[in-house]
Amino acid sequence: MDALAGLLDGPRARGAFLLRMVMEPPWSVRIEDRAPLCLMCVSEGEAWIVPGGAAAPILLRPGDIAIARGPEPYTVADAPGTAPHARIGPGGTCHTLLGEPLEESMRLGVRTWGNAPDGRHTLLVGTYQQMHGEVSRRLLDALPPLLHLSAGAWNCPVMPVLEEEIGRDEPGQSVVLDRVLDLLLIAVLRNWFARPDAAAPAWYRAMGDPVVGAALRMMQDDPAHPWTVASLAARAGVSRAGLARRFTELVGEPPMTHLTGWRLALAADLLRETDATVEAVARQVGYSGSFALSAAFKRVRGISPQEHRTRERGGGQGAGWQPGGPQADAAGRPPGERRP
Numbered sequence: 001m002d003a004l005a006g007l008l009d010g011p012r013a014r015g016a017f018l019l020r021m022v023m024e025p026p027w028s029v030r031i032e033d034r035a036p037l038c039l040m041c042v043s044e045g046e047a048w049i050v051p052g053g054a055a056a057p058i059l060l061r062p063g064d065i066a067i068a069r070g071p072e073p074y075t076v077a078d079a080p081g082t083a084p085h086a087r088i089g090p091g092g093t094c095h096t097l098l099g100e101p102l103e104e105s106m107r108l109g110v111r112t113w114g115n116a117p118d119g120r121h122t123l124l125v126g127t128y129q130q131m132h133g134e135v136s137r138r139l140l141d142a143l144p145p146l147l148h149l150s151a152g153a154w155n156c157p158v159m160p161v162l163e164e165e166i167g168r169d170e171p172g173q174s175v176v177l178d179r180v181l182d183l184l185l186i187a188v189l190r191n192w193f194a195r196p197d198a199a200a201p202a203w204y205r206a207m208g209d210p211v212v213g214a215a216l217r218m219m220q221d222d223p224a225h226p227w228t229v230a231s232l233a234a235r236a237g238v239s240r241a242g243l244a245r246r247f248t249e250l251v252g253e254p255p256m257t258h259l260t261g262w263r264l265a266l267a268a269d270l271l272r273e274t275d276a277t278v279e280a281v282a283r284q285v286g287y288s289g290s291f292a293l294s295a296a297f298k299r300v301r302g303i304s305p306q307e308h309r310t311r312e313r314g315g316g317q318g319a320g321w322q323p324g325g326p327q328a329d330a331a332g333r334p335p336g337e338r339r340p
Contacts, residue, residue: 022114028077045121063151
């Protein structure tokens with residue numbers, strides 16, 4: 001498994017919110033849906049994305065694409081100074097700023113919405129409304145609040161497919177659109193992380209190192225294997241001390257700490273998504289049994305695996321991660337145990 005494959009193994013669209021937005025200036029829409037991830041691409045005209053805070057607005061031209069990482073609100077408009085006339089809330093609900101519903105009055109057809117059927121500005125929008133799980137969190141943590149690729153910086157054959165499919169109303173169409181959206185996300189991220197200014201996480205950059213990358217791939221491919229620093233070093237063809245030093249230097253944490261974080265992330269997702277026993281989950285991710293997994297889970301996360309499962313399935317605070325909250329870091333450490 002390569003770095004991007006591991007990163008993208010978590011986020012798969014399920015009932016994603018997709019639409020074609022057709023607008024005639026002046027127009028401005030305030031996005032307050034708290035969605036974890038939204039992709040926007042201009043097919044005609046242009047659009048400005050105005051993030052909250054002090055960040056500068058970004059202009060999208062035809063073929064450009066942007067990814068907004070929630071839950072912070074932002075505005076999409078024909079110009080940065082245009083006052084919003086509509087607000088998008090959770091689940092894609094649409095109202096005026098005074099709370100009057102707009103879904104029906106601005107509906108222009110199947111998955112098509114806007115203020116004019118022949119508007120000069122057209123955007124394709126795909127929103128991941130939920131991203132459950134620890135592996136998905138690794139993806140979101142690796143992204144800036146607003147990512148932008150110009151048309152000249154990437155080339156994706158998926159865009160024409162999305163534009164063709166988004167207006168269809170056929171059996172199974174939502175599943176088709178989910179998969180096309182996933183492919184588009186992968187294409188964007190593959191281009192983004194290849195950029196020198198992308199600020200990819202240390203573990204992702206370390207995948208390019210012949211020694212540390214080999215060790216990381218071994219951990220990702222077979223987390224259940226009883227890895228030690230010595231066995232990883234032997235497979236990578238270096239000394240134990242050499243691997244430990246280089247791994248810590250490039251990744252920012254020792255090999256076994258990183259492995260523990262990866263195993264617990266996988267275990268957390270299995271506990272939420274499957275009915276497997278704690279014993280079965282433990283063996284699947286590399287622990288000798290339920291006692292060993294429970295001890296590691298409590299030490300790192302402060303709760304037992306069963307408590308984690310109950311909290312996630314009960315819709316409590318841990319269900320449906322939103323970036324910006326008090327989550328554990330990439331090594332599985334809760335906020336109070338993070339290192340600067």
